[in-house]
Amino acid sequence: MPIHIIDRRLNPGGKSLENRQRFLRRAKSLVQGAVKKTSQERDIKDVLEGGEVTIPLDGMHEPRFRREGGTRDMVLPGNKKFIEGDYLQRSGQGSAKDSGPGEGDSEDAFRFVLSRDEFVDLFLDDLELPDLAKRKIAQTESEGIQRAGYTTSGSPANISVSRTVKLALARRIALKRPRKEEIEELEAAIAACTDEDERTELIAQLEALKAKSKRIPFIDPLDIRYRRFEMVPKPVAQAVMFCLMDVSGSMSEHMKDLAKRFYMLLYVFLKRRYKHVEIVFIRHTDRAEEVDEQTFFYGPASGGTLVSSALQAMHEIVRERFNPADWNIYAAQASDGDNSYSDGELTGLLLTDKILPVCQFFAYLEVGEAGGSAFDLSDSSLWTLYERLRNSGAPLSMRKVSERSEIFPVFHDLFQRRETAQEKAAP
Amino acid sequence: MTERLFEGADWDFRTLQRITDACEEVALKDLGLDVYPNQIEVITAEQMLDAYSSVGMPLFYKHWSFGKHFAFHEASYRKGLMGLAYEIVINSSPCISYLMEENTATMQTLVIAHAAFGHNHFFKNNYLFKQWTDAEGILDYLDFAKNYVMQCEERYGRTEVERTLDAAHALMSHGIDRYPGKKKLDLRAEEKRAGRRRQHEEEVFNDLWRTVPAGKSKSRSTLSIERRRKLLGLPQENLLYFLEKSAPRLAPWQRELLRIVRHIAQYFYPQSQTKVMNEGTATYVHYRIMTQLHQQGRITDGNFLEFLGSHTNVVFQPEFDDPRFSGFNPYALGFAVMQDIERIVTRPEDEDREWFPDIAGKNDVMGVLRDVWANYRDESFIGQFLSPKLMRQFRMFHLHDDPEERAGIRVDAIHDERGFRRVRRELARQHDVGYIDANIEVVDVDLSGDRRLILHHHVIKGAQLNETDAKRVLQHLADLWTYDVALIEVDANDKVLREYVVSPRPIPAAVA
Numbered sequence: 001m002p003i004h005i006i007d008r009r010l011n012p013g014g015k016s017l018e019n020r021q022r023f024l025r026r027a028k029s030l031v032q033g034a035v036k037k038t039s040q041e042r043d044i045k046d047v048l049e050g051g052e053v054t055i056p057l058d059g060m061h062e063p064r065f066r067r068e069g070g071t072r073d074m075v076l077p078g079n080k081k082f083i084e085g086d087y088l089q090r091s092g093q094g095s096a097k098d099s100g101p102g103e104g105d106s107e108d109a110f111r112f113v114l115s116r117d118e119f120v121d122l123f124l125d126d127l128e129l130p131d132l133a134k135r136k137i138a139q140t141e142s143e144g145i146q147r148a149g150y151t152t153s154g155s156p157a158n159i160s161v162s163r164t165v166k167l168a169l170a171r172r173i174a175l176k177r178p179r180k181e182e183i184e185e186l187e188a189a190i191a192a193c194t195d196e197d198e199r200t201e202l203i204a205q206l207e208a209l210k211a212k213s214k215r216i217p218f219i220d221p222l223d224i225r226y227r228r229f230e231m232v233p234k235p236v237a238q239a240v241m242f243c244l245m246d247v248s249g250s251m252s253e254h255m256k257d258l259a260k261r262f263y264m265l266l267y268v269f270l271k272r273r274y275k276h277v278e279i280v281f282i283r284h285t286d287r288a289e290e291v292d293e294q295t296f297f298y299g300p301a302s303g304g305t306l307v308s309s310a311l312q313a314m315h316e317i318v319r320e321r322f323n324p325a326d327w328n329i330y331a332a333q334a335s336d337g338d339n340s341y342s343d344g345e346l347t348g349l350l351l352t353d354k355i356l357p358v359c360q361f362f363a364y365l366e367v368g369e370a371g372g373s374a375f376d377l378s379d380s381s382l383w384t385l386y387e388r389l390r391n392s393g394a395p396l397s398m399r400k401v402s403e404r405s406e407i408f409p410v411f412h413d414l415f416q417r418r419e420t421a422q423e424k425a426a427p
Numbered sequence: 428m429t430e431r432l433f434e435g436a437d438w439d440f441r442t443l444q445r446i447t448d449a450c451e452e453v454a455l456k457d458l459g460l461d462v463y464p465n466q467i468e469v470i471t472a473e474q475m476l477d478a479y480s481s482v483g484m485p486l487f488y489k490h491w492s493f494g495k496h497f498a499f500h501e502a503s504y505r506k507g508l509m510g511l512a513y514e515i516v517i518n519s520s521p522c523i524s525y526l527m528e529e530n531t532a533t534m535q536t537l538v539i540a541h542a543a544f545g546h547n548h549f550f551k552n553n554y555l556f557k558q559w560t561d562a563e564g565i566l567d568y569l570d571f572a573k574n575y576v577m578q579c580e581e582r583y584g585r586t587e588v589e590r591t592l593d594a595a596h597a598l599m600s601h602g603i604d605r606y607p608g609k610k611k612l613d614l615r616a617e618e619k620r621a622g623r624r625r626q627h628e629e630e631v632f633n634d635l636w637r638t639v640p641a642g643k644s645k646s647r648s649t650l651s652i653e654r655r656r657k658l659l660g661l662p663q664e665n666l667l668y669f670l671e672k673s674a675p676r677l678a679p680w681q682r683e684l685l686r687i688v689r690h691i692a693q694y695f696y697p698q699s700q701t702k703v704m705n706e707g708t709a710t711y712v713h714y715r716i717m718t719q720l721h722q723q724g725r726i727t728d729g730n731f732l733e734f735l736g737s738h739t740n741v742v743f744q745p746e747f748d749d750p751r752f753s754g755f756n757p758y759a760l761g762f763a764v765m766q767d768i769e770r771i772v773t774r775p776e777d778e779d780r781e782w783f784p785d786i787a788g789k790n791d792v793m794g795v796l797r798d799v800w801a802n803y804r805d806e807s808f809i810g811q812f813l814s815p816k817l818m819r820q821f822r823m824f825h826l827h828d829d830p831e832e833r834a835g836i837r838v839d840a841i842h843d844e845r846g847f848r849r850v851r852r853e854l855a856r857q858h859d860v861g862y863i864d865a866n867i868e869v870v871d872v873d874l875s876g877d878r879r880l881i882l883h884h885h886v887i888k889g890a891q892l893n894e895t896d897a898k899r900v901l902q903h904l905a906d907l908w909t910y911d912v913a914l915i916e917v918d919a920n921d922k923v924l925r926e927y928v929v930s931p932r933p934i935p936a937a938v939a
Contacts (some may be wrong), residue, residue, distance in 0.1 A: 001446050004466045004521070008474060015477040016497040023494030060495055063597050063899035065865045070889030072828040075854040077755065078746020079824040079841055087835040088826070112498035113505060132938055378534055 013073035023060075024118065030055040035114070035122045053119075054111045120272060129408025146232045168223040177216040178209040239328035239360075240278040241270055242314050243296065248285045248305040255367040259273050259334035260297055262365055266332055267293070269415065280317060284310035286340075290317065307339045307382060311350040324358035331355070332363040332414075337380025348385055356394045363414050368402035432725045436531035443467065444524075446536045447543065453719045454544040458712065459793050462547040463522040463562060467539065470525045475511045476500055478525060482695070483515045485523065486569050488576035488687075490592055496532050505569040516542035516696070518550040520562040533730040540716035545709030552801045553695035553704070564617075565694060571618040572687045591681045594903035595667060595688035601867055602667030602689040603696045617690065628679065641885070646855065656873060662883075664868040665689070666904065675878065685907075700860050703805045707761015710742060711796070714762070744821065746922055755854075760821075764808070767817050768796060778815055806862075810855035816848055818842040825853045830889075865892060878910040886918045891925060901929040 024031060034053040082088075114122070150163055186206045193199045242269065243247050270277045281296035282288050285303030288310040314331065322329060340349060356362060364386050379387070383398065390396040399410045433442045447467060454460045470478070480497035481487035504511060513530055517523045524542040527536055550556050561568075580588045595602070656662070663669045667689040671682045698705065717738075720882040721731040744759035745751040768786065771779045772795050775787035786795050799808065819842045827839040828907055840846030840853070856862055866885040873879045884892060897914065914927040 003444070003451070003464070005443050005447065006466065006468045008468045008470045008525075011474065012531045013471075013473050013477075015474070016494060018489050019480065019491065019494030020497055021494065022489065022491035023498060026491045027495075061899075062492055062593075063599055063896040063903075065867060065884075065900055066893040066896050067890040068893050069830070069891060070886070071830065072840070072888070072890075073825065073853055073856075074828075075755075075823055075825050075850055075857060076747035077744055077820040077821040077823055078748065078752075082824055082838045082841060082842055084838055084846060086838040089835050112502040138696065197738070277567050383729065 027055060027060050029124075030060070031114070032122050035119060039275070053114055089381070114338050118123075144232045145229050148228045148230040150225040151228040152225065152230070153355060158226045158229075160225050160227045163225040164219065164223050168219045170217070171220060171223060172216065175216050176212075178213045182257065183209055183213070191378070209395075238276060238278075238326060239274065239330065240280060240322050242280045242282060242317075242329070242331040243267075244288075244310045244314060244331060244335075245281075245283045245296065245332040246285075246305060246307070247283045247301045247303075247311075248338075249302045250305060250338045251336050251367070252369065254369060255336050258367040258401055258404065258407060261404065262334055262367075262401070262411060263332070264297065265407065269411075278322075280314075282310050282313050282317075284313070288313035305335075305338055305340055306343050308343050308346040308350055309337065311347060311355055315350065315354045318358060328360050328363050329358050330363075331359055332365065334365040334367060335382055336368070337366045337382045339381050339385075341381070344381055347382075351386075351389060352394070356389070356396070359395060362394070362396050364396060364398040365414075366398065366400045367409070368400060430725070431727065432536070432720070433532040433730075434534070435775055438532040439534055440469075440805045442532060443469075443535060443539075446532070447539055449720060450536065450540045450544055450716050453716045454540070454548075454712065457719060458544075458715060459797065460544055460548040460712070461551060462544060463520040463551050465543045465547065466521040466523045467543060468523060468525050469528050471528055472504075472511060475515070475525065475527055475791075476504060478515050479511075483517065484569055485517065485566070486573055488573045488592075490563045490576075490596075491589070492593075492596060493597035503680045514538040514542045516546045517565075518546075518556060518560055518562055518694075520551075520564045522547040522550065522562075526776060531733070533726070534642070536720070536726070536730075537713050537717060537734055537737065541709045544716065545712030546705060548712065549701070549705050549708045549800055552797070553697070553701060553804075554802055555700060556719070556839045559697050560694050567780045568617060568690065571621070572691070575621065575683065575687065579684065583678075583680060588684070590906070591684050592688070594907050595685050597900045597903040598666050598670075599688055600864060602685075602692045604665050604693065605670070605861060617686075624679070637720075656871065659872060661872075662868045662870050664866070666867070666869065666882075669869050670904075670907050673872070674908050677907065681907075696860075697804075700804045703755075703757040703761040703764075703858060704800070704803065704808050705761075706757045707763075707765050708800050710738075710758050710762040711765035714738060746822075755857075760809075763817055763820070764812050764814075765796065767814050768792075768799065768812055771814065776816075782814060783812075805858035806855045809858055810851060813851045813854065815842075815847045818847055823850050823854065825850050879907055880904075880908050880910065880912045882912065884914060886916050886924055889918075891916055897927060898929065901927055902932065905931040 020025075031053060034055045150160060186202060186209065190199060190202045190206065193202060223340065237398065243266065245259050245263065251259070270279060279293070281291050281293055283291055283296060284306070285301060285302060286306040286309060287303075290313060291299065311332070318324065318329065364382070365379065381398075386396055386398050390416055391399065397414055399414065401407060401410050432445050438446075447465070451465075454462070457689065476497060476767070478485070479500045480493045487493065511527060513534055515525045517525075524539070524547075526538055530538060550562060551559075556562070576588060576592070604663050659673055660669070667685050670677070671685040671689065674682075677685075717726070717731070717734050720726045721728075726734070742756070742759045742762045744756050769792045771783050771787050772789050772792050775783070775839055780787045784801065789795060803811065821842075824838055825840040826836050828836045840849040842850060866887065867882055868879065868885075870883045871881045873881070892914075901912055901914055909931050911928060911930050913929075916924040916925055916926070
């Protein structure tokens with residue numbers, strides 16, 4: 001009996017990819033919810049590494065008629081001490097049986113692993129920087145590649161086979177290179193030929209043809225064509241995001257943690273989504289300093305609070321490095337809302353005169369103690385100030401956060417894709 | 428001494444060929460097996476996962492549910508919760524066995540003996556498989572199904588096809604003919620039939636027929652209930668078949684999809700009825716072949732020990748109070764009974780002569796086993812061949828759990844003289860698919876009234892349907908039927924225990 005042994009290992013993989021995508025599409029809202037939930041629990045640095053998510057089985061359940069309850073009979077192995085007529089207690093001893101025979105599909109959650117890309121797509125789906133690209137298009141342009149005909153020189157990887165063969169064929173026809181059939185025909189004629197003279201002549205002809213076909217190569221280096229590519233400049237909108245964080249003594253560890261989480265999320269979002277966004281980190285106590293991301297997220301600092309110092313620093317940086325005519329400017333500020341009383345006026349002035357006019361969008365995040373501030377009776381001094389500004393039409397968005405789990409929803413809220421630019425100022 | 432088949436753990440394709448030849452020699456000459464031609468394919472872990480998600484078949488139509496299974500298996504495999512099978516074997520001719528590439532040479536030998544000869548023989552000879560499956564046609568049919576579903580998606584949209592398939596899947600377990608019908612399934616003819624029907628419809632289409640005035644229809648009320656039930660072929664327990672033939676508003680392609688799902692369910696029906704026997708046979712065969720190869724000196728002692736190690740793992744039966752326990756292991760039970768039959772046939776004791784007069788001391792082990800393999804299914808196999816000795820060895824006991832009983836769960840019978848028959852009958856019953864699946868059938872359609880479809884669930888031992896699931900399945904059923912569906916749960920005395928009524932969901936867009 002013939003036995004076929006086949007190596008299937010080299011077959012293209014990913015046979016289930018299509019089914020998997022259908023599953024993800026169908027479960028999209030569930031998976032998206034799960035992705036957001038998972039990301040709250042994890043360190044934000046790890047969030048975008050992809051990973052396992054759990055979705056409720058309920059939504060993806062495939063129902064079948066199943067029977068349950070009633071009197072049950074079962075035969076089990078491993079009797080040690082029972083005799084006929086014994087009674088077993090239902091709890092404890094009997095519990096082994098409950099999970100014993102019967103159906104295995106009683107799990108209430110469904111876990112599976114998302115790839116990094118799948119995760120990021122779902123995580124950052126429907127987020128964007130509002131009102132981007134309104135300003136002048138930047139000079140720093142990225143280059144895209146575009147096909148642009150054929151060329152006679154290039155790298156071997158770019159050889160256009162069809163074009164080359166076409167040219168070779170044209171050349172062979174033009175130069176009358178003998179075809180293989182002609183030579184074969186002649187050879188057959190020679191073999192069949194009996195007359196010695198004719199034979200010699202035929203052989204001479206054959207030699208001539210062969211010599212000619214040697215002179216005219218099948219493919220000549222002249223025929224070779226390469227696909228040509230051109231670099232095409234692609235305009236990219238320039239944008240800068242200012243991250244202003246209050247690290248003064250009034251900020252508790254919890255508040256700092258909230259603020260850092262928020263910025264981490266912002267950082268990740270910008271890095272992933274926009275290749276050309278500059279990020280400027282400014283932290284302030286009663287004076288402000290521009291720091292690198294490492295110091296921003298991990299460096300310790302403490303002191304009093306002067307919000308205006310940060311705004312002043314931002315203003316200076318804008319003046320020096322980011323001409324508002326060329327740049328889309330965004331800012332996100334996190335603070336506990338405390339500001340020294342005397343600073344309020346200056347802060348307001350700086351905002352209205354210097355900062356807000358050049359800003360596309362200004363987000364203010366007020367962090368509070370766990371379990372607190374959302375229902376706080378009195379608004380903080382900053383909140384009151386900003387609220388007044390917003391009511392007068394400034395592009396300001398403000399949110400309060402007091403729990404870790406609120407970070408993602410608030411972030412999502414702030415950077416959700418807007419329908420129209422007008423709505424950007426709405427809370 | 429004969430030449431060794433291989434040394435160490437490495438193998439290449441020539442080794443596999445040698446192994447297969449050696450196994451074949453033992454299987455056909457010494458064991459007298461009768462198998463389909465073999466086709467052996469080596470695959471990777473990822474391909475094995477692919478196969479898992481499409482119920483082990485090499486090709487299948489696309490559906491999200493397979494993606495879900497894939498994601499699930501992949502997740503548990505990556506976390507190390509689940510090992511992958513060493514092989515998958517398909518009941519087809521040629522019989523395709525998939526071997527994992529990371530198996531050692533010994534494991535490949537074991538797996539070839541197990542799948543390519545053990546399972547293969549069982550597929551070819553067992554009466555259920557002969558009756559219900561068409562090994563020659565299955566791969567072509569699956570190919571047809573895959574293409575058909577794809578074409579439907581192109582013509583009628585993916586959502587529509589998905590809705591129909593979801594509904595059909597929910598009813599899959601009730602899309603089976605349990606009793607032999609008029610003729611054996613011929614899957615190749617199926618494919619042609621579908622094509623012909625579509626062609627015929629296109630050829631004879633004439634829009635004018637729509638305008639011909641219809642004559643006065645016969646009064647439906649004149650049909651007696653009996654006559655009506657007969658016309659509709661009721662009662663009918665194959666719900667998918669009933670819908671395919673009688674659902675009033677399904678498009679032809681939807682009927683064809685139901686038919687496909689039904690055929691596939693039917694194809695797998697024998698497998699669910701013969702888990703113990705199928706695995707028992709394959710395990711017994713690989714054990715015999717491996718022992719024989721070792722005795723012939725074709726496998727080294729070391730490799731044989733490696734084999735014994737994994738064989739012992741496969742046939743391990745944890746006891747009921749062991750945390751690893753999850754019911755009877757079909758490999759363990761099947762293999763134990765097969766070995767026990769061998770013992771009874773060759774070295775019977777008095778007890779065996781009394782219990783198994785037909786086979787005790789008959790001395791033709793393979794003859795008896797081949798007969799068993801051909802003519803039994805799990806339920807009858809256990810009911811006939813589970814010996815008192817084996818019940819003692821497994822220390823089996825029977826528990827009766829009546830929720831009404833305050834005192835607890837009663838031990839009804841144990842492995843003693845008084846209990847043997849009762850334990851055996853009960854274990855056999857546990858393996859009877861007809862007894863495990865809910866007994867649901869279509870009993871009537873209210874043709875004169877609101878076309879309500881009426882189903883009965885005959886409740887056995889008070890086990891009613893899980894409510895949430897039942898409602899969802901009925902919803903699918905109603906969507907296909909397009910009128911109300913009622914499911915009535917009745918007990919043995921025809922007392923109504925519960926009634927479900929479900930209305931179809933409105934169809935979002937008109938169906939072609």
